[in-house]
Amino acid sequence: MTELPLVSQLIDALRCLPGVGPKSAQRMAFHLLERDRDGGRELARILAEAMARVMRCRKCRTLSEAELCALCANPRRDPSLLCVVEQPSGVIAIEQATDYRGLYFVLGGRLSPLDGIGPDQLGLDVLAERLRGDGVAELILATSPTVEGGATAQYIAQLAANAGVGVTRIAHGVPLGGDLEMVDGGTLAHAFAGRRAL
Structure with a gap:
């Protein structure tokens, strides 16, 4: 052309x-x-x-037109709950699907040494500082169920442990309405291992 x-x-x-x-x-x-x-x-x-x-919120690193995003600036959000997601789209998904009322921290990716993505690129120094001084009681890990997502979750869990903050991770497994025979083996094994009492 x-x-x-x-x-x-x-x-x-x-x-x-x-x-x-x-x-x-x-x-x-x-x-x-x-x-x-x-x-x-x-x-x-x-x-x-x-x-x-559009820039990154200085506190949670999501996309924002202001120095502080609307969620971080909202005094009705619970600052003792902090959910870590990989991308800003994770914040939107959780806000639309749940009644979560805490705050967020957006990594902007996940640890991947082969791609040159380490703790510095994900702002984990900022997260560690926030865990030490912002009154966070529970850190909720909402990273993807991949090898890199798992490694990222483990790294962050150690940061939280060093700061004396409790850690939980969102459940992974069989999707709602899914048939067991259609679920891959890894997902099914993870769901089975994470079963809980009713």
């Missing part, structure tokens, strides 16, 4: 989004240019504004 350098640049730019390959990017670019120029202009305006104004 050498005769349309801006179109090619738009297609290449759209490929930065997760899960968007060359064909999907091309489809999106052509849709905006051929059918929805107003939508494209609005997308560009909001995207530029978000890139300029």
Whole structure:
């Protein structure tokens, strides 16, 4: 597409989004240019504004337009409960699905030495300081049930133990409404090991 350098640049730019390959990017670019120029202009305006104004909350590290996010600034949240999630999307998921009233800490990933992601990249020094001085009584680990998520949870559990803070981890296992024969062996073994009395 050498005769349309801006179109090619738009297609290449759209490929930065997760899960968007060359064909999907091309489809999106052509849709905006051929059918929805107003939508494209609005997308560009909001995207530029978000890139300029959205930052990390200084306390929990989620995405925010202010120095403190709405959750951290809310005096009705319980500061003795702190839930650790990997991404800001985890905060949204928990807020939408539960009645959790505590605060959060967003890692921005999980420990992965092979990818160069260590404790410093996840703000674990900030978390350790918060555990020592913010009156946290229970740390809830909501990391993913992967090898890296487990290693991250273990590392954070040690930080909490050093600070004298109790640690729990969200349950993992058979999804609600799931059939046992459709669940993979690792998930089923984890669910079976984590069974509890009724």
